[in-house]
Amino acid sequence: MDIKSGHPSPVMTDSPQISNSRLTVRQSRPPHSSSSSQNNNLLLTVPRKKTGIIDDVKANAWFDAMIASSPTPALVNKDNDATTDMTYREWTVKYPSALTTFEKIMSVAKGKRIALFLDYDGTLSPIVEEPDAAYMSTDMRTAVQNVAKYFPTAIISGRSRDKVYEFVGLSELYYAGSHGMDIMSPAGESLYHKHLTRTVSINEQGKDVNLFQTASEFLPMIDKVLCSLVESTKDIKGVKVEDNRFCISVHYRNVEDKNWKLVAQCVDDVIKTYPKLRLTHGRKVLEIRPVIDWDKGKALTFLLESLGLNNCEDVLPIYVGDDRTDEDAFKVLRDGPNYGYGVLVSAMPKVSNAFYSLRDPSEVMEFLKALVTWKRSLG
Numbered sequence: 001m002d003i004k005s006g007h008p009s010p011v012m013t014d015s016p017q018i019s020n021s022r023l024t025v026r027q028s029r030p031p032h033s034s035s036s037s038q039n040n041n042l043l044l045t046v047p048r049k050k051t052g053i054i055d056d057v058k059a060n061a062w063f064d065a066m067i068a069s070s071p072t073p074a075l076v077n078k079d080n081d082a083t084t085d086m087t088y089r090e091w092t093v094k095y096p097s098a099l100t101t102f103e104k105i106m107s108v109a110k111g112k113r114i115a116l117f118l119d120y121d122g123t124l125s126p127i128v129e130e131p132d133a134a135y136m137s138t139d140m141r142t143a144v145q146n147v148a149k150y151f152p153t154a155i156i157s158g159r160s161r162d163k164v165y166e167f168v169g170l171s172e173l174y175y176a177g178s179h180g181m182d183i184m185s186p187a188g189e190s191l192y193h194k195h196l197t198r199t200v201s202i203n204e205q206g207k208d209v210n211l212f213q214t215a216s217e218f219l220p221m222i223d224k225v226l227c228s229l230v231e232s233t234k235d236i237k238g239v240k241v242e243d244n245r246f247c248i249s250v251h252y253r254n255v256e257d258k259n260w261k262l263v264a265q266c267v268d269d270v271i272k273t274y275p276k277l278r279l280t281h282g283r284k285v286l287e288i289r290p291v292i293d294w295d296k297g298k299a300l301t302f303l304l305e306s307l308g309l310n311n312c313e314d315v316l317p318i319y320v321g322d323d324r325t326d327e328d329a330f331k332v333l334r335d336g337p338n339y340g341y342g343v344l345v346s347a348m349p350k351v352s353n354a355f356y357s358l359r360d361p362s363e364v365m366e367f368l369k370a371l372v373t374w375k376r377s378l379g
Ligand SMILES: O=P(O)(O)OC[C@H]1O[C@H](O[C@H]2O[C@H](CO)[C@@H](O)[C@H](O)[C@H]2O)[C@H](O)[C@@H](O)[C@@H]1O
Pocket: 119, 120, 121, 122, 126, 127, 128, 129, 130, 131, 132, 134, 156, 157, 158, 159, 242, 244, 249, 251, 253, 282, 283, 284, 285, 287, 323, 325
């Protein structure tokens, strides 16, 4: 179902969530329009029934979601298939390419300060089989480095902050790891959000930095769950349990399809005894994280505040991301008050809160280069 029009659509939904957070798409509105709508989906509650029947139903629901979020190769690898291509082109009417509409975007950006927010996996690096080998190309690193010379730039990732910093390796950027639950900003430049724990630390270059960690109290619980998940999935070939510090990823990309249900069951068996944790979906990954009112959208708002750029008419935030979790940030930019543009990176049609699209990381790189060229042309 096309949730914008209410009509059936060939467009795939990405990674359905079996929880209270819903993907809602509102009518497109340009940045800084005067009316803003309220976000009514922020309170997180996870209904948990402890009977065996309900648990089975839940594990089955996760399994269904795993299948739904994993399109068959026939749907994905059909570059030459006219129907698929037409479907993609139809989709780009709703979500135009940020490259072909670059001039239009820049006409809105004129006279404004752009702030750039970039997801990592699937955005700056291509999706690969082995999560630890998701390296960023040298060309991409140079493109990010150049764009950061002109615009404040932050990386917002589901990875642990240390890991994503290791991949990107640029000290001039802001970093938010664990889906925004672990933010690092240079010392002395931030307005502090009252419920964030601030710790002054020292970065790899020996410079003072501020850390803002929304979920510190969950660390002992996350560590316990991590151990349990490693143990319970150890006999399933291809599973990888990744420690993302304030959250955990259970990857099933390299697991045979027939064992996906087993993965869903193991994860459900472990987290059902932890009502303070919830489960979300990414790209062939189940993600376990604390039930707190914090996500990439909140991290984006926090970073804008930290940079002194929130609620400013002359600021245009742009967020580029490929995943279900990036939708929270797209929604923040769509709903305001920090109006801006979400850019969804996807080679296939998906329902999204983004305004624009790019096909893959190579187009992201082109977009970053175009931003630099545009800025230089202004003199
Ligand atoms: O927020 P992101 O920076 O996009 O991180 C989301 C997850 O990305 C990684 O997993 C995904 O990329 C892997 C490498 O390409 C791929 O093997 C995996 O199937 C994808 O789900 C990362 O490993 C996760 O921890 C992140 O949560």
